[in-house]
Amino acid sequence: MPGGAVARVLIDSPLPQLDQLFDYAVPTRLADAAKAGVRVKVPLRTGGRIADGWIVELADTSEYRGELSELEDVVSDVALLRPEVWELARAAADRAAGNASDILRLAIPSRYVRVERSWLAADPDPGPLPADLPPIPGAEAGRLEAGIADGERMTVAADPRPVRLPTGEWVAAWAATLAQAAAHALAADRSALLVVPDYRDQQQLEAALAASVDRRRVLRTDARQSGGDRYRAFLDATGPDARIIVGNRSTVYSPAARLGLIAIWDDGDPLLAEPLAPGVHARDAALIRQEQSGAALLLVAHTRSVDVQRLVEIGWVHEVAPLKHVRPRVIPTEQQANPEPGSARIPTVAWRQAQEALREGPVLVQVARPGNAPLLACDRCREPARCAACGGGLAVPREGGTARCVLCGTSASGWKCPVCDGTKLRAVTVGASRTAEELGRAFPRTRVILSDGERPVLRAGPEPALVVATRGAEPIADGGYRAVLLLDGARMLLRESLRVAEDCLRWWSNASALAAPGAPVFLVGVAGALATALSGWRQAEWAEGELAARRMLRFPPAVRVASVTAAHAAVARAVEAVRAIGGVDVLGPAPADEGLERAIVRFDYSSGTRVARELHAEMIRVATERRRPVAGRPVRRPPMLRLRFDDPDVP
Structure with missing residues (x-):
């Protein structure tokens, strides 16, 4: 040929x-x-x-x-699939025993013919490269610059303060750190990928970038764009010019000319875990791409994830000390010398501080959940109350009356605790809407702002206001909040998850970092190691202890896990295929949905390649297996074998 x-x-x-x-x-x-x-x-x-x-x-x-x-x-x-993106997709899919085409479907947007034609006919001007840049904030002058130039893998604790940009806009300090790091990579005519969990973070980062680089050098890619805009940004990224590409988890797969930096903000946020097959976390994809490209990797967060702590301990990621030790003034109300008796949702000391702070500016009140109806728990053992019919949470309707299930509406009359046989209920969480109403009555001449998933508020002004927000939906305030109240801490910790403590520490840390310097932050209803770590701003030490505990129990991320879901015979064959590999042990199988079974395979990182190869081969065998036809019965294919590596749903 x-x-x-x-x-x-x-x-x-x-x-x-x-x-x-x-x-x-x-x-x-x-x-x-x-x-x-x-x-x-x-x-x-x-x-x-x-x-x-x-x-x-x-x-x-x-x-x-x-x-x-x-x-x-x-x-x-147009050649949309660049060689470096293909190599990344292939390596990430092999690590997760998945299909490379599934990753490419996430990485490359749908085609828009009109956009493509106009792009081919255009003569783009990407603007000048930045010059005379200040040092990157957040670490000793020159440390991050040298790491970017040398292609290091670095983690740094974010400065927990809001900062004012030259444009007059206020953003979190981490946004300024990532923007300046990307600007330094761009000044060397190298591209940067900046990955953030959601659009709130992205807006702050784009504001910080606007103060440092020409906006024509910045490309945005996220689900809130129209399909045509996203496709145009992707086409621009395939060009020969160095760019800064900002977006959510799929941004890590973007094409980039002469990649010089990959930066991720708050890698512990569950929004960075890809829910679609093969479920590769943005952090894991970034680690693979960094190794393939030689670009620098920067992981920035207030609370270091346990996954990053493991990478630090094995020497794969270098810890960069922050410039100076700055921390919010966190006050755990349960650890005071004379803790307040009773069950008041807002202790007196926090209430009085909030009253005084409202004379100067906004006050943030973080709550666990949106809505109006209070969630209930057993009065004796504090176990969350569940519906006997469907397992949903029980709550008191807004109009009052008997407690009901929030999912199916079944009445909770005759409820009995399955743990201690108690029959009395108590409210453990009041939603954001109810909290806003109650505070509005308590402070009748104060403006109350509600921010949650349905009614997001991105910014609050410097004037006095009570801002009630669910976790993760806290708006940034000009100059910072004059006081922060972290409510419902005990309720947040009731969630059944291996990472619940890590998530709570991250939620509370991110909210605390929105406070003005010196402003009080009250953590209500929480004591112990978490409260101590937050008040001392020692999240890295907590992550170190948490990793040590998980290592003793062989819990992730000390080891990797894969869930195998299929019919009984298929699960048994898959488990048998990997059981003999060193460092592998199996939990289950146990019943799963749709009459299937699920087994959990735990394995050392060094065995990951073999485990993925064997399980992927077994998945192909099940997918291509055909049953012998039986007279009088329709021919049915056997159920597929479902694999999920590093499954976040494994408790």
């Missing part, structure tokens, strides 16, 4: 047996358009179907000795 006459194509399909490169002949009519990285349509031998795919590479010959099928069509002239 003539040079480049064979196209090696990855078919866009969730079927595990198609997760490989297939050779297709390039017909003469498509010889000029068929390039590595373009979308194509190819025929499948079964049923005469046409499938979408990507040309990964071109070759002169094929190892297949039969007659090759020809490419059906080339969909686009």
Whole structure:
């Protein structure tokens, strides 16, 4: 065959047996358009179907000795799949025993023909590169700059203060750190990928970038954009100019010319865990891409995740000391010399401080959940009260009356605690709406602002106001809050999850960092190691102790886990395939949904490649297995075997 006459194509399909490169002949009519990285349509031998795919590479010959099928069509002239993105997708999918096409579906947006044509016809001007930049804030002058230049993997504790930009806008200090780090990479004509959990963080980061670099050098990519805008930003990223690309978890897969920095804010946020198959966390994808590209990696957070603590302890990530020890003034009300008796939701000392702070500016009140109805728990053992019919939480309706299930509405009359046999209920959490109403009555001449998932508020002014916000929805206030009240701490800790303590410490730390310097932060209803870590601002020490405890129990991230869900026989075969690998132990199987079973495979990181390979092979075997037909019965394919590596739903 003539040079480049064979196209090696990855078919866009969730079927595990198609997760490989297939050779297709390039017909003469498509010889000029068929390039590595373009979308194509190819025929499948079964049923005469046409499938979408990507040309990964071109070759002169094929190892297949039969007659090759020809490419059906080339969909686009633009090479959207860059080699570095393909390498990342392939490596990330192999680590998670998944399909590379599933990752590419997340990484590359849908095509918009009109946008593509206008982009091809345009003559873009990306603007000048930044020059004469100040030192990167958050660490000793020159430390982060040197790490970026040398391609280091670094973690740094964020400065817990709001800062004012030259434009007059207020942002969290971490946003200024990431913006300046990206600007320094851009000044060296290298691209930067900045990954944040949600649009609130992204807005602050974009404001900080606007004060440092030409806005034409900044590309935004997130789900809140229109499809056309997102596709145009992706096309710009494929160009030869260095860019700063800002967005959510899928941003880590963006193409970038001469990648120099990957930075992630708050990697412990569950929004950075990809829910779609194969479920690769943005932090793990960033670690793979850093190793492949040689770019610097910067992990910034107020609360270091236990996953990053493991990387620090094995020497894979370097800890960068912050510039100076600055911490909020956190006061755990349960650890006072004379704790207040009773069950008041807001202790007297916190109430009085809030009254005084309201004379100067805004006060933040963080609550556990949105809504109006109070959630209930057993009065004797404090176990959350659950509906006997569906397992939902019990709450008192807004209009009063008998407690009911928040999901199915079943009355809780005759409720009995399954733990201690208690029959009395007590309110443990009051929603944000009810809290706002109560505070509005207590402070009749004070403006009350409610911020939650349904009614998000991104910014609060410097004037006095009570800001009631659910965790993660706290707006940033100009100059910082004059006081912060962290309520419902005990209720937050009742969530059944291995990471509940880590999540709570992160929620409280992020809210505390919104306080003005010297302003009091009251942690209500929580004592022990978490309260001590927050009040002393020693989150890294807490993460170290938490990792040591998980290592003794073989809990993640001290080890990796994979959940295997299928019918009993398929789970048994999959477990048997990996049981003999060193460092592997199996929990279960136990009943799962839809009559299936689930087993948990725990394994050392050094065994990850073998475990993923064996389980992926078993998934292909189950997917391609056919049952022998039985007379009088329809032919049914066996259920698929579902794999999830590093499953966040494993308690």
